[in-house]
Amino acid sequence: MNRLFIILSLLFYTTTIGAQYYLRGEIKDNRGKKLEGVTIQIKSKGIIPFYSGKDGDFGIPLNKSEDSIYLSLAGYENARLLANTNLFQQIVLEMLPSTARLYQKNLSSDITNLKREETMQYVGMGESYSGLIENGFIKTDQYPQTGFSLNIDKAAYSNIRRFLTNEMFVPLDAVRTEEMLNYFSFEHPNKNTTPQFSMESMVTDCPWNSNNQLVLVKAFAPKLNLEKIPxxxxxxxxxxxxxxxxxxxxxxxxxxxxxxxxxxxxxxxxxxxxxxxxxxxxxxxxxxxxxxxxxxxxxxxxxxxxxxxxxxxxxxxxxxxxxxxxxxxxxxxxxxxxxxxxxxxxxxxxxxxxxxxxxxxxxxxxxxxxxxxxxxxxxxxxxxxxxxxxxxxxxxxxxxxxxxxxxxxxxxxVAKNTILQIEFNKEAVLSYRLIGFDNKKDAIADSSAKLLGGEIGSGHVSLALFEIELGNKEVLHKIAEIKIAYESAITPSSEVQTFPLENNYQPIHLVDSASRRAIAIAAYAGMLRKSRFLKDFTYSNLVSLALTACNPQHLVQNELLYLIQKADKLYNPSTKRKKNRNN
Incomplete structure (x- = not known):
């Protein structure tokens, strides 16, 4: 009996001296997000690492009531502290500035004076679309410069096609003009063989407002040599x-x-x-x-x-x-x-x-x-x-x-974090409106939101349209200056290129068909979004414009014509009935 008592006592003694204490706690960042996978090193444990769990929690057995702990996680400042096992540890890791920037709301464009209450998130049919705020006119004498993020997203066009093909109304916030233009970007020949962007711009008539003009900008991305693609x-x-x-x-x-x-x-x-x-x-x-x-x-x-x-x-x-x-x-x-x-x-x-x-x-x-x-x-x-x-x-x-x-x-x-900036000549342009690149409602509401550039693929042609109100019509020199900033994926470096935007006005019937098509697509997007800037423009006007820009023998262009006419019938059924009665 005495022998058994001695053995049990030794076992109890060994166990308690091996792990007498238990250090518990949770780790969050300075936004309150629980951090998983934080490396925790205990001084008394040497190089043996421990890690926080999915909810940022941890529990570590110790053989003393206090110990020094060291915490590290990529993107966060390291932390060192003296922890007491009698207290539940509530640890906050501070984000590094580079990490904090990643969590900011991203703007699509750097536009001022937007109204938050203009839209809401669409969740009909179980589908969800982020609420967008349409860009309005900006007075050049107050804000001559603006910028927007370039990307190669194309989702909006084919999604709109799906709705119209099924004879369904298109959710307003499913319409993103820049993505619809991206869908047709391949129709603009890219002869750029340099490791940098090239640029073209033109000024022409605005079909939905005869008092204004349109500026079309084309940014041609570098084309990778197919034999040298990584x-x-x-x-x-x-x-x-x-x-x-x-x-x-x-x-x-x-x-x-x-x-x-x-x-x-x-x-x-x-x-x-x-x-x-x-x-x-x-x-x-x-x-x-x-x-x-x-x-x-x-x-x-x-x-x-x-x-x-x-x-x-x-x-x-x-x-x-x-x-x-x-x-x-x-x-x-x-x-x-x-x-x-x-x-x-x-x-x-x-x-x-x-x-x-x-x-x-x-x-x-x-x-x-x-x-x-x-x-x-x-x-x-x-x-x-x-x-x-x-x-x-x-x-x-x-x-x-x-x-x-x-x-x-x-x-x-070929380029990441790509941003296009434009600064208008105050003497030449009284006001301007960026068409598309509309901001999300929650990004507008967040005062810390910043403009973050997008990814551009090899040979992509980015299109951007501005509606402008001209000032001094005698100004014949450049009406704006364009800068494109990006991180090159070809020659790892940050680049900024500058291009003049000349007042090279051409009547819309003389511009090339691809550019007229881009204008028709922007008008099409505005009609689907029920833009207040196209309230006097009709589907009949849109069809007439598209017919001058689309080749019926071209599969994709013919489909664009078909979808515009489909939208006309869907959104204007009374027009269709009148035509049937006349027949």
Whole structure:
């Protein structure tokens, strides 16, 4: 009996001296966000690291009541403190300035005097679109300079096509003029073979206001030599949840990714992550040469389960990090209807998640599909925060356009954080209005929001339109100066280029058809958005303008004509009835 008592006493003594105390706490940043994965080192434990959990919490056994702890996390200031096990530790890590900037709301354009109450977020049919504030006229003598973010997003046009094809009204905030112009950017020949941007501009008539004129700016991005395109490290992140079980969702994406696979080279690396019910690595990093293996995995996908989008994004980025190619095109391609219903779901939470990975040099391309529960606002948020781009696929032909015909523009970046600034001559221009590049309602409401540039792909042509009210018509020299600032992906450096904008007025009937088409597209967008600036412009006017700019024998141009006429019939049914009675 005495022997047993001695053994039990020794066991109790050994246990208590090994872990007498327990240090507990949680770690947040200075915005109150709980931080996962913070490295915690305890002085008495030597080099053994501990980590905070998903909710920023930690619990560490100690053999003394007080100990020095050291905390570190990429993007945050390191912290050192003396911790007492008798107290629950509530630790705040301060963001580095570079990290803090990433969490600011992003403006699409640097426009003043916007009214917050003009719009609201659209959530009809289960779909969601971010509320936008339309840019108004700015007095040049007060604010002669403005800027806006350039990108290659094209989602709005094909999404609008989906609504009109189904004879449905288009949500106002689904109309983003700059994306509609981007969709047709390939029609403007890009002969730029230099490592820098080139620029063209023109002044012409404003079809919806004869008192004003239009300024059209074209920024031609550098074109990569196809033989020198760097190797790609691509992770296909494919939503296979139950919501994707429709012909225009998962099957459409399977066709899209097989088209992309056909373009892969031996030097490219492909991985596939799927999520639906759970997250799975369907294909570990594989050479682009092994197309059969890649296509076999794509063909095997089926839709089922809920949508654990948060964990899937983490797995995809970690896989991309593991096969990272220095100097290569490292990119996650997320394909989904955006219906994240498990994990971090709000735009704000998704922003935080993506921003955490952005600093690793991995870009994000978002491909949206589906209708009825399509979450445009979420995918737009992800692509902007992920330093990438965004497109909507409504048919196989659209997938071919984005991933085959415009392959290099979609997936190979030549410039990041790209911003175009323009300063108007106060003597020549009384006021101006930037058409498109409208800001989100929540960005306008946030006083800390800043203008953040976008990603530009190889050979992309960015289009921008201004409606201007001329002042002194005798001013024949330049009416503005344009600057384009960006981080070059060709020669890693920050660049600023300056171009004059001359008063080279031409009547609209004399300008080239591609430029007239861009003006018609901007008018089309304004009509769909029910812009107050086009209240006297009719669909009949729009059709007449489009007919002068579109070639009926050209597939895409003919489709544009068809969609404009479709919108006319949908939004003006009385006009259609009158025509029928006359016949």
């Amino acid at each position: 190797p790609s490290n691509l992770v296909f992140l494919i939503d296979v949840s139950g919501s994707m079980d429709h012909p225009n969702r998962l099957p459409l994406l399977q066709s899209a990714f097989k088209l992309l696979t056909a373009n892969l080279r031996n030097i490219d690396t492909i991985s596939i992550v799927t999520y639906g019910g759970n997250v799975s690595i369907a294909l570990y990093p594989t050479s682009g040469a092994d197309k059969q293996a890649i296509n076999t995995v794509i063909d095997s996908l089926s839709a089922n389960g809920d949508t654990p989008g948060e964990n899937a994004i983490k797995v995809a980025y970690n896989l991309a990090k593991g096969s990272f190619i220095k100097g290569g095109n490292n990119r996650v391609i997320l394909a989904t209807d955006g219906d994240f219903n498990v994990g971090q779901r709000t735009e704000k939470e998704l922003e935080d998640l993506i921003v955490n990975y952005k600093e690793y040099g991995i870009s994000l391309t978002c491909l949206g599909v589906g209708m009825g529960n399509y979450k445009d606002s979420k995918l737009e948020t992800l692509s902007k925060k992920g330093n990438g781009n965004f497109a909507y696929i409504d048919q196989v032909a659209e997938a071919e356009k984005i991933l085959v015909k415009e392959f290099t523009s979609t997936l190979f970046s």
